[in-house]
Amino acid sequence: MSERKLYLYGASGHGKVVTEIAESLGLSIGGFVDANPVIRELLEYPVSTDLPLGEQVLFISIGNNRIRKKLVSELVNEQFATLIHPDAIVSRRSIIGNGTVIMGGAALNADVKIGTHCIINTNASVDHDCQLDDFVHISPNVALAGDVSVGEGTHIGIGACVIQGVRIGKWCTVGAGAVIIGDVPDGATVVGNPGRIIKTNE
Known part of the structure; x- marks a missing residue:
């Protein structure tokens, strides 16, 4: 069974810091998800407006507390990394x-x-x-x-x-x-x- 990739929800400055933590832990990063269609790449990882199909692990890399809570309420079937x-x-x-x-x-x-x-x-x-x-x-x-x-x-x-x-x-x-x-x-x-x-x- 292949390793589940980590996707970061939020391609921003906070996302950059979280990415480097994930890298230091040796995690396999699939890319970012962000609502802004203009952002296509961050730290050499691809950015998409939609989650990929299939199984993955998510981390919400957005600093705003209310937005994080809203996203969690919408992503009810997803697994989240710590x-x-x-x-x-x-x-x-x-x-x-x-x-x-x-x-x-x-x-x-x-x-x-x-x-x-x-x-x-x-x-x-x-x-x-x-x-x-x-x-x-x-x-x-x-x-x-x-x-x-x-x-x-x-x-x-x-x-x-x-x-x-x-x-x-x-x-x-x-x-x-x-x-x-x-x-x-x-x-x-x-x-x-x-x-x-x-x-x-x-």
Whole structure:
């Protein structure tokens, strides 16, 4: 039986980084799928607007959390890869969901639980007992102290810090460099040091 090829859904800058992780893991990449018909090639791999027929493994290489969730709801019969960069530090006691990527230099400590289709970006630190729900994006150089929880779809911006025990709700946005010292409700946008809520989505 031939090896199932990996197809990356999203031919963008994020897709480039994910591709190089897949290459470093020795995976066989069939190409990209992207809705933009103008893009025909990325990193010397072909780009198509449609998934190929037959069996394959997918990875949604799109940074936008809502788009990832929408695509997953549409691709109900597909198998999704989980990609962990060889230079990431991942505790053997952590749990990582399908479709998630852990990028180079990231560190996940003991009893961390990461949901499905999450992004743990370059050099992010996720300490013991943190729990991240599905479709969360943790940007480069984010630091989550121990026992932090992050709700579905939340995006934590580059360089943000969250102190221990904080609860961040669903579909929040934490601004770049923010310092979060208290709980954040669902749908809130938080910026600054200390973090302050500037708006809340309904």
